Amino acid sequence: MLTIQPFDESLSITRPSSFQIDCRLANPEVIGMRIEPLAARLKGQLFAEGADIARQLAMRDAEAARLGPKQPRSLTQSMGDGRRTPSRPGTQSARIQPPRDVVKWSDRLGYLLQPPLENLLAARSLDFPFTPFPYQLDGIAYLYPRHEAVLADEMGLGKTMQAVVTLRLLAHQGLMRRTLLVCPKPLVSNWRREFAQWAPEMPVTVIEGNSEERRWLWKNAKSGVLIANYELVVRDRQLAAAVNPSYDVMVIDESQRIKNRNGATNHAICSIPRARSWALTGTPIENSVEDLVGIFEFVSPGRLRPQMKVPSVRAAVSDHVLRRTKDNVLTELPPKLVRDADVALSPEQYEAYRAAEDDGVVALNDLGAQLTIQHVFELVLRLKQICNFDPVTGASTKFDRLEADLEECAASGRKAIVFSQWVNTIEKLTAKLGRFSPLEYHGKVPSKKRDGIIEQFRDDPNSSVLLMSYGAGSVGLNLQFSQYVFLFDRWWNPAVEDQAINRAHRIGAAGPVTVTRFLATGTIEERINVVLEEKRELFAQVFNDDADQPSEPRSGRNGLSREEIFGLFPLNFPNAA
Secondary structure (H helix, E strand, O other): EEEEEEOOOOOOEEEOEEEEEEEEEOOEEEEEEEEEEOOEEOOOEEEEEEEHHHHHHHHHHHHHHHHOOOOOOOOOOOOOOOOOOOOOOOOOOOOOOOOOOOOOHHHHHHOOOOHHHHHHHOOOOOOOOOOOHHHHHHHHHHOOOOOOEEEEEOOOOOHHHHHHHHHHHHHHHHOOOOOEEEEEEEHHHHHHHHHHHOOOOEEEOOOOOOOHHHHHHHHHOEEEEEEEEEEHHHHOOOHHOOOOEEEEEEEEEEHHHHOOOHHOOOHHHHHOEEEEEEEOOOOOOOOOOOOOHHHHHHOOOOOOOOOOOHHHHHHHHHHOEEEEEEEOOHHOOOOOEEEEEEOOOHHHHHHHHHHHHHHHHHHHOOOOHOOHHHHOOOOOHHHHHHHOOOOOOOOOHHHHHHHHHHHHHHHHOOOOEEOOHHHHHHHHHHHHHHHHOOOOOOOOOOOHEEEEEHHHHHOOOOOOEEEHHHHHHOOOOOOOOOEEEEEOOOOOOOHHHHOOOOOOOOOOOOOEEEEEEEOOOOOOOHHHHHHHHHHHOOOOOOOOEEEOOOOOOOOOOOOOOOOHHHHHOOOOOOOOO
């Protein structure tokens, strides 16, 4: 069955001579339609199974009206009373628009005949966990038809999700069989999590292991998504470039990594054969226009040249770069955006962590009936500190991720607060973040100096980072001029975390606040987080603690049970504690 529905971007046919149009739509159906000379103008949208789709949409709309609009949890909307916010009235449908350089009439027709993106997302075979924000739908509609694209949204707007959903749509339409995704090593686990959430049926393979294992993966991963970090791509350059056939899509995240067009990373990335080239970055230009030239060596070779004037660059990339800031999409954003950053420990950290946990569990079991919750808590604190920094080498994947995010904050002129529960962690961060001129605010800072520190952080454009302890920064401060909050390690009590976050996220804030919560995967941090998330809806506070220093958690009707606390480790549960 064919249906014609009106749409804004109309296809007009006026008195043509007889001609044949073959419209290839949903795979594998092909519709042949012969149009004879018309006396009137025909305007409309033609797509297969229109009545069926209309029924689906009607059912979906009826269900949505009954339940209320869904809110995307990938960018968590934090409301004081927990109520959902209704959709904005008059929101326009997101339409897939052909790039300006598509000149073949048949190709442009194919894009114009596509239904609104919302219709594609409602297909029976696709099931998305949450409804994207309207600006995210626009980003998906932008990426979908393009072979050469830079998605340059400001950090926290969901570039990863937009890319994953677009790849899923392309695969669903038979336009993508395999993709290579290159990202910094700390982001590999985050990408895997996003694919599991937004495209669970797409197979994902991570390039890792020794040289022989990587060689096998490069040669034998024939479908789905292949993820590799930049360092491995450079190391395995010949293997990566020898792929046959070429990748349907190649995505590079944090693409400022290739801004040096003469660097080894740029050369390795650009040597890989691909049909589509997408770059994701929150800072397409960090120092000069030459940064963008390096990125476009991958995206669209030859489009930009060194020493081009800014007006020429702007004209050349206008259809190839999509950039949105929080200010641009403020009406579509909740007041607070929360994102979880999963990071894997470095090899040095993991070795130290595993030894400490194994030895600690043995020591706890040796205590027998004298084992108490306090003993368990002491081991947890020791392991959490290793998750922050390796005690011998100082290696830290959390820091690697934090440093990359802070570079983007500083480049955009934004300010960030970094929270930790330990002063020694703050001091280590200060030593490593010297180029950001970080300020410290914690219990060791004399009270008479604290106001001056806050004033300097607020007024000094060179002071973009404030390092705070939860105890000192959780109450009594107004820091609404800061747009980013990072929880370098997690506090036992979610209420204390919320108080800390609310130093920046409060009435008078200049705009939305992005909160990033770091979590070391495969560690005690992840195990604790699982328990806390399961209980978050049941009670407001999990552990009771003092304001200034970590203290022993006390189980009770609002906290974890004694069994759950001991269950964090494989312990012989004591009869009394």
